[in-house]
Amino acid sequence: MPKTTVYTASIENLQILDEDGVLDESLAMEDGRPILTDEQVMYLYEQMWIGRHLDEVAFKLQRSGRMGTYPQNKGQEANAAAAGLAMKKGSDYIVPAYRENIAMHMHGLPYHYILLHWMGDERGNQIPEGALLTPLSVPIGTHMLHATGIAWAFKLRKEPDRCAITFFGDGATSEGDFHGAMNFASTLSVPVIFYCQNNQWAISVPREQQMNSPTVAQKALSYEIPAIQVDGNDVFAVYKAVRDARRHCVRNGGPYFIEGVTYRLGDHTTADDARRYRSDEEVSVWAGKDPLIRTRKYLVNREAWNDERQFELENRAKKIVHEIVAAAEGIEAPRVSDIFSHMFAELDNDLRRQRDTMRTSSIGQDPSQIGLRSQPQNA
Amino acid sequence: MANLTLVQAINLALAQEMERDDRVVLLGEDVGVNGGVFRVTEGLAQRFGEHRVQNTPLDESGIIGVSIGLAMAGMRPVPEIQFDGFLGPAYDQIVNHAARFRNRTRGAITIPLTIRVPVGGGIHAPELHSDSPEAIYAHSPGLKVVMPSTPRDAKGLLTSAIRDPDPVIFFEPKRVYRAYREEVPEDEYTIPIGKAKVVNEGDDITVITWGASVFQCLEAMDALPEDVSLELIDLRTIDPIDTDTIAASVEKTGRCVVVHEAPVTCGLGAEISSRIQERCFLNLEAPVQRVGGFDTIMPYYKLELDYLPDAQRIGKGIMECLAY
Numbered sequence: 001m002p003k004t005t006v007y008t009a010s011i012e013n014l015q016i017l018d019e020d021g022v023l024d025e026s027l028a029m030e031d032g033r034p035i036l037t038d039e040q041v042m043y044l045y046e047q048m049w050i051g052r053h054l055d056e057v058a059f060k061l062q063r064s065g066r067m068g069t070y071p072q073n074k075g076q077e078a079n080a081a082a083a084g085l086a087m088k089k090g091s092d093y094i095v096p097a098y099r100e101n102i103a104m105h106m107h108g109l110p111y112h113y114i115l116l117h118w119m120g121d122e123r124g125n126q127i128p129e130g131a132l133l134t135p136l137s138v139p140i141g142t143h144m145l146h147a148t149g150i151a152w153a154f155k156l157r158k159e160p161d162r163c164a165i166t167f168f169g170d171g172a173t174s175e176g177d178f179h180g181a182m183n184f185a186s187t188l189s190v191p192v193i194f195y196c197q198n199n200q201w202a203i204s205v206p207r208e209q210q211m212n213s214p215t216v217a218q219k220a221l222s223y224e225i226p227a228i229q230v231d232g233n234d235v236f237a238v239y240k241a242v243r244d245a246r247r248h249c250v251r252n253g254g255p256y257f258i259e260g261v262t263y264r265l266g267d268h269t270t271a272d273d274a275r276r277y278r279s280d281e282e283v284s285v286w287a288g289k290d291p292l293i294r295t296r297k298y299l300v301n302r303e304a305w306n307d308e309r310q311f312e313l314e315n316r317a318k319k320i321v322h323e324i325v326a327a328a329e330g331i332e333a334p335r336v337s338d339i340f341s342h343m344f345a346e347l348d349n350d351l352r353r354q355r356d357t358m359r360t361s362s363i364g365q366d367p368s369q370i371g372l373r374s375q376p377q378n379a
Numbered sequence: 380m381a382n383l384t385l386v387q388a389i390n391l392a393l394a395q396e397m398e399r400d401d402r403v404v405l406l407g408e409d410v411g412v413n414g415g416v417f418r419v420t421e422g423l424a425q426r427f428g429e430h431r432v433q434n435t436p437l438d439e440s441g442i443i444g445v446s447i448g449l450a451m452a453g454m455r456p457v458p459e460i461q462f463d464g465f466l467g468p469a470y471d472q473i474v475n476h477a478a479r480f481r482n483r484t485r486g487a488i489t490i491p492l493t494i495r496v497p498v499g500g501g502i503h504a505p506e507l508h509s510d511s512p513e514a515i516y517a518h519s520p521g522l523k524v525v526m527p528s529t530p531r532d533a534k535g536l537l538t539s540a541i542r543d544p545d546p547v548i549f550f551e552p553k554r555v556y557r558a559y560r561e562e563v564p565e566d567e568y569t570i571p572i573g574k575a576k577v578v579n580e581g582d583d584i585t586v587i588t589w590g591a592s593v594f595q596c597l598e599a600m601d602a603l604p605e606d607v608s609l610e611l612i613d614l615r616t617i618d619p620i621d622t623d624t625i626a627a628s629v630e631k632t633g634r635c636v637v638v639h640e641a642p643v644t645c646g647l648g649a650e651i652s653s654r655i656q657e658r659c660f661l662n663l664e665a666p667v668q669r670v671g672g673f674d675t676i677m678p679y680y681k682l683e684l685d686y687l688p689d690a691q692r693i694g695k696g697i698m699e700c701l702a703y
């Protein structure tokens with residue numbers, strides 16, 4: 001036969017909890033019970049609610065001049081929350097972009113660190129001992145390679161039950177490093193989950209302008225990485241996909257790709273005005289698919305949630321977020337010498353001199369030459 | 380004449396060059412309907428069509444790589460890299476490709492390309508949005524590097540850059556995008572690449588700077604003792620450096636301070652002071668003084684003003700140099 005089909009491909013889309021909060025029992029049930037217990041769904045709902053409230057407060061902090069540019073997570077919470085739950089805290093590695101606040105928090109980052117980062121303070125990136133996370137990634141599409149390297153280290157050291165997950169946007173899939181990350185992960189066969197939060201926009205560039213392919217997930221197939229598209233506003237679908245992906249990675253040793261179809265309900269960041277490039281109608285359609293609304297509906301249907309609980313949660317969220325803001329704003333000002341402190345394990349002479357004379361010298365000239373004495377700076 | 384900000388002057392230059400020459404196309408992340416994140420290309424997609432003001436995929440290497448192809452095939456691409464820090468992924472295409480084609484083909488293939496990049500700190504931005512990498516590109520042969528500080532210069536220099544037969548990196552000091560207005564001729568005009576501007580004439584000391592630091596230097600100048608007569612030079616073009624203007628000034632003053640935001644080590648100040656000692660050794664009354672960023676990573680914004688040379692630190696440098 002001179003002409004044969006040598007490759008065919010397809011991508012499945014998974015939705016378990018629909019927009020009205022109705023569960024697809026056949027997909028949700030495993031061994032006679034739903035893959036997420038009511039307690040787990042409640043936990044996710046609470047995490048999403050607190051995350052959403054923090055997001056709203058962060059937005060206000062920026063607007064009132066108390067914080068710099070901030071990218072809202074609003075509308076995308078189910079991705080980070082359910083993925084965060086499916087990954088193993090303390091052994092798996094989280095390599096985020098910047099719309100995964102909830103997953104970072106679940107894996108050990110105090111929330112006020114995230115605010116500190118956006119308040120222009122590197123201490124927000126000083127990941128606490130034991131938390132397996134990389135900091136928020138402002139440069140787009142570069143960190144998926146780091147996740148691949150982390151997963152490779154797990155493999156080299158033969159650490160069996162470990163996996164890395166990296167999050168990135170639809171826009172990030174255009175960068176060359178994204179393709180490099182998938183190719184490395186695939187050829188080296190390492191346990192890394194690529195999680196694309198396809199929120200339909202990269203600032204003002206819609207997904208259809210970003211790529212001509214109907215799905216993001218299919219990009220993984222060309223690297224022979226198994227891939228699935230899920231409803232990213234559905235905690236069940238996201239949880240199941242990430243849990244299964246993790247099992248696959250850990251058992252088979254190779255990577256996995258998940259596209260969470262979701263939507264950025266807010267502006268790109270507080271520096272953006274999305275009304276310039278997208279319609280209110282589009283936003284309101286997606287507002288109807290809000291992950292918080294459908295998760296709550298599900299819980300109410302299960303009689304696991306009621307107005308009283310909601311009231312209690314809202315009050316608790318306010319208190320928690322209030323404390324987060326207080327912690328971020330209450331931190332002592334960074335020392336000016338911190339500009340130098342973490343440049344190297346040991347500072348070289350030039351850097352030490354610059355640090356010690358930064359208040360007394362304009363640098364570039366030895367102050368002793370002109371009779372100026374360098375004084376230890378006290379800032 | 381129109382009273383314009385830097386952003387508006389650049390926008391006007393782009394519009395006029397697009398009007399004048401169909402080969403001029405703009406491309407980059409968000410440059411289309413949104414008008415760029417700084418609104419520099421505001422209204423241009425609507426006016427000239429999205430095919431000439433093309434939103435691209437999020438791929439800096441791709442943006443410069445395809446621009447090289449466009450230029451080879453007779454177009455005049457003006458790509459935008461959204462922020463200084465994101466030149467990183469495009470570095471290979473700029474330095475190893477755009478910069479080399481003329482030489483490696485012995486003139487057979489040339490790359491008329493203007494890469495616009497907002498540059499520098501001081502705007503409270505997130506990380507990688509505040510860097511000053513001009514020396515890296517000045518160090519790379521085959522590229523011209525321009526950084527105007529005022530609306531009028533920006534318009535004239537951008538026009539020259541777009542008409543230039545070779546690749547130009549056009550840095551736009553974002554800190555002063557909207558900080559100052561100036562009367563700008565509405566008709567088209569050019570300002571030659573490679574010519575510095577004497578902003579203020581003086582006899583005692585020469586201060587050389589560019590970009591947003593020009594305004595910090597003016598502030599420092601105002602705070603100096605009355606009797607100090609300072610000559611302030613805005614370099615405007617970083618590569619090629621206008622050594623003649625620099626030398627003429629330092630021959631007169633005998634003292635010089637170079638100010639830039641970028642780290643001092645291997646910054647442009649090093650090159651400039653070297654040229655000064657080559658050209659004006661016997662005129663010098665003091666070592667050339669550099670006031671720059673520290674040799675550290677540009678800090679996040681809580682500390683950025685402690686990192687950037689401000690009027691106070693510049694003033695100190697000037698006084699030190701005068702006291703020598």
Ligand SMILES: Cc1ncc(C[n+]2csc(CCOP(=O)(O)OP(=O)(O)O)c2C)c(N)n1
Nearest residue numbers: 138139140169170171172201202203408465
């Ligand atoms: C390398 C790089 N280029 C450009 C930018 C500027 N920028 C910040 S976010 C963004 C869009 C990102 O879109 P996407 O990957 O879809 O993530 P989203 O913001 O939608 O979550 C751009 C262009 C950047 N931060 N890094």
Ligand SMILES: [Mg+2]
Nearest residue numbers: 169170201202
């Ligand atoms: Mg996106």
